[in-house]
Amino acid sequence: MNEKLIIIGTGPAGYTAAIYAARADLHPLVFTGGQIGGQLTTTTEVENFPGFPEGIMGPELMFNMSQQAEKHGARFAYEEVLSVTQEACSGLFTVTTSGGAYQAEAVIMATGARARYLGLEGEAELVGHGLTACATCDGAFYRDVPVCVVGGGDSACEEANFLTRFASKVYLIHRRDQLRASKAMQQRTLENPKVEPVWNSTISAYHTDEKGEMSSITLRNTVDGTESELEVKCVFMAIGHTPVSNFAGDLVERDEAGFVVTMGAGTATKTPGLFAAGDVADPTYRQAISAAGMGCRAAMDAERYLLPANKFPILTPVP
Ligand code: NAP
Numbered sequence: 001m002n003e004k005l006i007i008i009g010t011g012p013a014g015y016t017a018a019i020y021a022a023r024a025d026l027h028p029l030v031f032t033g034g035q036i037g038g039q040l041t042t043t044t045e046v047e048n049f050p051g052f053p054e055g056i057m058g059p060e061l062m063f064n065m066s067q068q069a070e071k072h073g074a075r076f077a078y079e080e081v082l083s084v085t086q087e088a089c090s091g092l093f094t095v096t097t098s099g100g101a102y103q104a105e106a107v108i109m110a111t112g113a114r115a116r117y118l119g120l121e122g123e124a125e126l127v128g129h130g131l132t133a134c135a136t137c138d139g140a141f142y143r144d145v146p147v148c149v150v151g152g153g154d155s156a157c158e159e160a161n162f163l164t165r166f167a168s169k170v171y172l173i174h175r176r177d178q179l180r181a182s183k184a185m186q187q188r189t190l191e192n193p194k195v196e197p198v199w200n201s202t203i204s205a206y207h208t209d210e211k212g213e214m215s216s217i218t219l220r221n222t223v224d225g226t227e228s229e230l231e232v233k234c235v236f237m238a239i240g241h242t243p244v245s246n247f248a249g250d251l252v253e254r255d256e257a258g259f260v261v262t263m264g265a266g267t268a269t270k271t272p273g274l275f276a277a278g279d280v281a282d283p284t285y286r287q288a289i290s291a292a293g294m295g296c297r298a299a300m301d302a303e304r305y306l307l308p309a310n311k312f313p314i315l316t317p318v319p
Pocket of ligand 1: 046048118150151152153154156158175179180202238240241285286
């Protein structure tokens with residue numbers, strides 16, 4: 001059976017697209033991927049999502065969105081999408097997942113972005129042993145010990161502040177001498193007595209103890225190249241994210257940083273019937289609320305595309 005609309009991803013963009021598409025009777029099938037609820041499930045309090053004057057915890061916000069989508073008739077499949085291809089003559093999409101292959105007349109990709117690491121030697125093996133990109137998930141394991149956060153953006157500041165609940169000290173390691181984070185976030189972070197900024201510095205090596213757990217790092221000064229050692233029991237990476245779009249192959253155009261290029265203010269990609277919303281296609285704003293707005297637009301774009309008069313091209317079943 002062909003699906004009318006498949007939505008890939010369950011961040012604010014995916015859930016919002018699901019709510020709008022379900023209310024438009026498109027009966028969307030939503031693939032959750034491995035990280036159900038997306039990046040916001042790894043954050044703490046969200047203070048800038050409209051409608052929550054006291055703030056709301058990221059996981060709760062995402063759970064509410066999933067409930068709302070389900071209430072309106074969206075269906076969820078807990079599978080990872082491996083590829084999306086398009087049948088040349090029918091225009092139908094084949095979405096291959098960890099659970100099988102599905103066909104759909106239209107697809108919205110709302111797959112967000114994946115945390116970046118520094119690319120140092122031995123990094124992959126250290127993940128989960130004192131190296132992580134999720135303070136909410138792992139912060140409580142590091143009580144009364146020194147830890148560090150790498151990065152200078154809002155995420156790094158948010159994580160550093162959060163980690164002061166547990167750690168004895170939080171070093172904020174930034175490659176420049178000025179934070180990129182918003183002024184309010186900068187102020188809150190730099191005024192926190194447990195946060196110590198380490199300016200103009202980057203990590204050049206990780207060191208482990210006899211159990212293979214992180215014990216210290218080598219810091220390289222980005223101005224004069226000098227090196228020093230710092231004892232930390234965990235490194236929390238917050239240096240941005242890489243958009244997740246490889247599964248779409250050349251059905252989409254990407255910019256230099258890997259973000260999916262959409263047409264003008266809309267969400268259409270270069271392939272008719274394939275739409276992109278949220279962080280996977282937003283190099284500029286990357287906010288929960290802007291992702292939700294883009295998800296809304298993607299569902300409305302898909303709905304228009306699926307109207308019989310606008311169908312491109314005329315559908316014939318795939319053999
Ligand atoms: P970001 O703003 O892109 O910041 C990434 C940081 O990592 C930058 O400071 C960057 O340094 C540094 N960095 C990048 N590559 C590096 C490398 N190879 N080595 C060392 N440092 C490196 O990413 P983000 O903080 O994840 O934020 C993403 C978006 O989400 C932003 O729009 C942000 O405003 C938003 N956000 C909002 C909130 C909130 O409002 N509560 C919370 C989190 C995120 P440079 O500064 O030198 O480039």
